[in-house]
Amino acid sequence: MTAIYQQRITALKEQMKERQIEVGLVTSPKNIYYYTGFHSEPYERFMALLLDGRTDQLSLFIPALDYEAAKQHSFVEQLIPIFDEQNPYQVVKDHIGEEIKSLGVETKRVTLHQQTQLNNHLSISGYLDIGDFVASQRMRKTPEECLRVERAVQIVEKVLAEGMKKVAVGMTELELAAEMELLMRRFGAAGPSFSTTVLSGVKSSLPHGHSDEKKLQWGEFLLIDMGVMADGYCSDISRTFVIGEASAEQEKLHGIVRQATEAGVRAAKAGVAAKEVDRAAREVIKQNGYGRYFNNRVGHGLGIEVHEEPSIHENNELMIESGFLFTVEPGIYVPNWGGVRIEEDVYIGEDGQANVLTTFPTELMSVAVNSYS
Numbered sequence: 001m002t003a004i005y006q007q008r009i010t011a012l013k014e015q016m017k018e019r020q021i022e023v024g025l026v027t028s029p030k031n032i033y034y035y036t037g038f039h040s041e042p043y044e045r046f047m048a049l050l051l052d053g054r055t056d057q058l059s060l061f062i063p064a065l066d067y068e069a070a071k072q073h074s075f076v077e078q079l080i081p082i083f084d085e086q087n088p089y090q091v092v093k094d095h096i097g098e099e100i101k102s103l104g105v106e107t108k109r110v111t112l113h114q115q116t117q118l119n120n121h122l123s124i125s126g127y128l129d130i131g132d133f134v135a136s137q138r139m140r141k142t143p144e145e146c147l148r149v150e151r152a153v154q155i156v157e158k159v160l161a162e163g164m165k166k167v168a169v170g171m172t173e174l175e176l177a178a179e180m181e182l183l184m185r186r187f188g189a190a191g192p193s194f195s196t197t198v199l200s201g202v203k204s205s206l207p208h209g210h211s212d213e214k215k216l217q218w219g220e221f222l223l224i225d226m227g228v229m230a231d232g233y234c235s236d237i238s239r240t241f242v243i244g245e246a247s248a249e250q251e252k253l254h255g256i257v258r259q260a261t262e263a264g265v266r267a268a269k270a271g272v273a274a275k276e277v278d279r280a281a282r283e284v285i286k287q288n289g290y291g292r293y294f295n296n297r298v299g300h301g302l303g304i305e306v307h308e309e310p311s312i313h314e315n316n317e318l319m320i321e322s323g324f325l326f327t328v329e330p331g332i333y334v335p336n337w338g339g340v341r342i343e344e345d346v347y348i349g350e351d352g353q354a355n356v357l358t359t360f361p362t363e364l365m366s367v368a369v370n371s372y373s
Contacts, residue, residue, distance in 0.1 A: 015130065024105075098121075298330050302327055
């Protein structure tokens with residue numbers, strides 16, 4: 001991985017040089033991990049990767065309590081610990097000096113508080129965004145990164161297969177979610193890549209609904225959306241089941257979404273605009289009369305974070321390239337009745353074709369024959 005980190009940093013340095021950015025400051029923990037191999041969640045503490053174009057020096061500012069871990073995992077050798085009693089912005093100033101003609105930052109990540117502190121301690125002529133370039137780098141996954149996502153997919157699919165055996169009428173959504181997250185760790189994941197979502201009955205019509213004390217009932221849809229974090233990378237999968245025997249309307253709705261997912265995956269290939277993936281899936285749903293019940297994008301990038309670039313929506317003109325890794329997850333969400341989502345994780349290989357990393361069956365499956373006690 002050493003060579004990969006060097007390549008990533010070299011590309012960012014070249015971007016800074018081209019745009020005459022004197023100093024670059026990367027503060028997102030996930031982006032720091034991408035460039036250094038060291039990951040920590042500093043919470044309120046300061047952490048930053050500093051690239052000084054004037055001296056070609058790399059420095060990683062870290063909370064002092066992370067120093068030993070950073071020594072073990074960071075590609076960047078110059079580590080500058082910051083103790084809790086210190087002002088981190090003063091430490092940065094002491095390290096690089098006060099006068100900076102242009103500072104590159106991730107403008108979507110920097111808070112107003114951070115900018116205020118930078119202004120108070122440094123004489124900065126201007127800020128320039130490096131976040132979009134970083135996002136574009138992360139958007140193109142190496143085969144090795146794909147393998148990490150694939151491992152995360154394999155784990156979450158084992159979790160889903162085993163977890164569905166535990167479904168029973170009368171258990172709550174939260175209880176099933178807890179069972180899933182316990183299995184994640186048993187099967188080798190660091191944990192969930194986002195809060196596990198279990199939605200049943202009419203709640204399955206909420207695209208971003210939350211699991212609660214609602215009990216699973218016979219004849220309802222059961223929508224599961226979850227992922228795991230493994231080796232620093234995420235998976236994300238959605239499948240919709242029926243508790244007991246499906247009605248004709250449930251089978252119809254599920255079949256339409258399944259066709260839409262397949263259409264979106266078929267459209268995904270290098271040289272095609274991202275919008276065409278969304279439109280291919282959306283058109284299936286529209287033609288079947290449910291267009292008004294699908295009002296969100298069809299997918300998103302996947303990697304170190306569960307949501308990253310590219311955004312797969314019907315107006316995105318970005319051309320898909322080899323190395324892109326994203327979800328295809330159309331859905332139909334009928335208020336006060338129920339909803340269906342089927343989500344695949346797709347990697348665009350070196351040949352430009354789509355490789356579907358998720359393998360869990362997509363047909364409508366019946367679960368739960370026992371009552372919960």
